[in-house]
Amino acid sequence: MSGIQQDWLSALKPNFKVLSVKERLLCGMGALCGLAISSLISWYVLGGVNAWYIAPMGASSVLLFAVPSSPLAQPWNIVIGNTIAGIVGVACSMWIPDLTGAFSFAVGLAIFLMMTTDSLHPPSGAVAITAVLGGETVHQLGFNFVIYPVLLNSVLLLAFALFFNRVIGRHYPYPKHVNERSKDPTPTQKVSIQPQDIQRALDEHTELLDISQYDLEKIILEAQEWANERQGKDYLCQDIMSKDVITLNQNDDIHQALDKFKHNNLMSLPVIQDDGRIVGTLALYEVVEWFKRAADPRASWEHLVKQIMNRKVVTVTPLQPIRDLVPYFVEKSFNYIPVVQDQILIGIISRADMIAVLQQQLNQIK
Structure with a gap:
């Protein structure tokens, strides 16, 4: 032939x-x-x-x-x-x-x-x-x-x-690749290809795709072009923050707070009041300490989150550069920092978000 x-x-x-x-x-x-x-x-x-x-x-x-x-x-x-x-x-x-x-x-x-x-x-x-x-x-x-x-x-x-x-070990029905903890993109998606980038590339194709390997690679490359536009700037807090925030209310029962910690596998959560203003934070270790002294008659009055939470909260604004946050994550081992606007909690930036940004910047250097 x-x-x-x-x-x-x-x-x-x-x-x-x-x-x-x-x-x-x-x-x-x-x-x-x-x-x-x-x-x-x-x-x-x-x-x-x-x-x-x-x-x-x-x-x-x-x-x-x-x-x-x-x-x-x-x-x-x-x-x-x-x-x-x-x-x-x-x-x-x-x-x-x-x-x-x-x-x-x-x-x-x-x-x-x-x-x-x-x-x-x-x-x-x-x-x-x-x-x-x-x-x-x-x-x-x-x-x-x-x-x-x-x-x-x-x-x-x-x-x-x-x-x-x-x-035989296959996923069926095929699972969606989404952030299971919240409606926000995953930390990696926030600084690279996001779902809207892929959708934007798909909109350029009028035919229905059953996604062969070639089609998928082409779409990813097109989506990466949109993602590259975000990579040349100094990230602000609003660029990488998660908006779908898991919170506690200051009037929540401590046992309810513990259930939320267990369900979401988190170590610390922001505490808000009814109007959305952040008033403190509660760490899992503080709940554990509360259980230790639960038998103490002097602590019997403590049963609400606001009675054991930490009222000193470090916050940032949406337009603040993320480089301002580095000392808190590196020197003070923060798990997250709340983002507020007019004292209203509008998002959080986690350690995972910061690591994702660092990884993206390291990839650009290579």
């Missing part, structure tokens, strides 16, 4: 990562077991229905077991996408006498509705066609076709996919 022919064939191949033999075998075994088990259950439940299993489930199994991280393979897509396609397909088979027109319109309308509901699932196009061209057995079911076999098959296959992917 000549070099020109090889280049031509290479241009036709997708830019996908080739998985190891083990991973390919797992994908195949997952589809084999998923289809066999869900098919047997469907046959048992719908023994009197000839259309107890439908071919589009084979296409769904490719997504669920081979590319479970794809946006098109998520639970919402397979259940809602197949349901929408089934309803549209049955309606078109009833109301459009011409078969070609019926299945063509069914697929086109199903795609529109799936994209509108963010439930696009490619095998659902085959579900719509099956509803039209499935023959007398399918037509006799009417809209029951949507419930069984479509919805039943989809749920059974999805249930096995959830089980199988978890057993």
Whole structure:
């Protein structure tokens, strides 16, 4: 084969990562077991229905077991996408006498509705066609076709996919990469690529992307260009602060405060009054000290946060350079510093935020 022919064939191949033999075998075994088990259950439940299993489930199994991280393979897509396609397909088979027109319109309308509901699932196009061209057995079911076999098959296959992917160590459904503690970006995102950078790059692409490796790299590079615009300036407190702040109220019970420490795995929290003004801080060690003296009659009156909190609070303003904060984190080992405006708490800057900035600046030097 000549070099020109090889280049031509290479241009036709997708830019996908080739998985190891083990991973390919797992994908195949997952589809084999998923289809066999869900098919047997469907046959048992719908023994009197000839259309107890439908071919589009084979296409769904490719997504669920081979590319479970794809946006098109998520639970919402397979259940809602197949349901929408089934309803549209049955309606078109009833109301459009011409078969070609019926299945063509069914697929086109199903795609529109799936994209509108963010439930696009490619095998659902085959579900719509099956509803039209499935023959007398399918037509006799009417809209029951949507419930069984479509919805039943989809749920059974999805249930096995959830089980199988978890057993072999895959994350499915695919988790969102977000800051689990708050609605703010993670400390690293604040000084590098942020979600809005990626969204801004995605807005430049009008087509729907199922994210191949090449597409993902291109989007990251474009997003990095937006992030680079932030890297040449002296960071201010408002640039890296977290706005979704976990706080205590001065009138909270100390036991409630302890529960918040345990739930969020934090060592210290700012204390505010009802109008949002910061009035102190409470550290976990101060709660521990309170427990130690709880048996002392002289301390029996202490049961609110304001009675044991530290009222001396170091704060900064949003427009203050973050270099002013370095001595507090380095010399005094602060865990965080509150950011206030007109004495109202509007954010905090943690030690992790400062480390993220330092790491970003070190990367620029390399």
